[in-house]
Amino acid sequence: DDDCCSAEDRREIQHIWDTVWSSSFTDRKVAIAGAVFKDLFHHYPSAKGLFERVKVAEPDSGEYHSHLVRVANGLDLLINLFQDTQVLDKQLAHLAEQHILRKGVTQQFFKGIGESFARVFPQVSSCFNLEAWNRCFHTLADRISRDLPH
Numbered sequence: 001d002d003d004c005c006s007a008e009d010r011r012e013i014q015h016i017w018d019t020v021w022s023s024s025f026t027d028r029k030v031a032i033a034g035a036v037f038k039d040l041f042h043h044y045p046s047a048k049g050l051f052e053r054v055k056v057a058e059p060d061s062g063e064y065h066s067h068l069v070r071v072a073n074g075l076d077l078l079i080n081l082f083q084d085t086q087v088l089d090k091q092l093a094h095l096a097e098q099h100i101l102r103k104g105v106t107q108q109f110f111k112g113i114g115e116s117f118a119r120v121f122p123q124v125s126s127c128f129n130l131e132a133w134n135r136c137f138h139t140l141a142d143r144i145s146r147d148l149p150h
């Protein structure tokens with residue numbers, strides 16, 4: 001079942017996560033999240049315009065870097081909440097509301113960013129368990145994007 005994110009999957013993701021991402025080095029988060037968004041814009045060019053406010057046209061700007069850090073920390077928070085279903089649900093609902101407010105954000109882009117993560121992460125972590133990641137990411141992304149337009 002592609003939608004299932006088992007307890008074992010969650011533990012695995014958290015373990016990999018600790019090695020890939022949660023190091024407090026902001027530079028690393030910016031580099032990885034930047035690569036993910038770059039991949040997204042390559043496959044879904046129309047998504048790029050949504051990030052004009054945060055200066056996507058100047059990818060080395062402080063504005064764009066701080067956007068990348070916000071998204072990275074948002075994901076970090078979700079993964080660290082895997083064990084606390086009640087809080088996780090509320091945080092997912094909060095992210096869903098934040099994205100509904102941004103006109104032009106669609107379910108398709110959430111599908112797209114899942115594909116981008118799946119292309120980028122195996123390059124940063126040699127022991128990346130893509131199947132576990134995809135199962136868990138879909139569970140999160142489906143909840144955030146379920147009330148967005150297609």
Ligand code: HEM
Pocket residue numbers: 047050051053054067070071074075095098099102105106109110113141
């Ligand atoms: C799991 C994936 C994602 C996570 C965790 C995430 C998280 C976040 C967070 C935390 C913010 C900052 C909210 C704020 O402080 O106002 C944000 C903003 C935003 N996100 Fe996402 N996001 C994700 C995927 C996407 C996708 C796929 C799109 C559309 C392509 C998108 C579009 C936006 C836009 C347009 C903003 C506002 C940018 C601005 O500040 O002007 N996000 N996101």
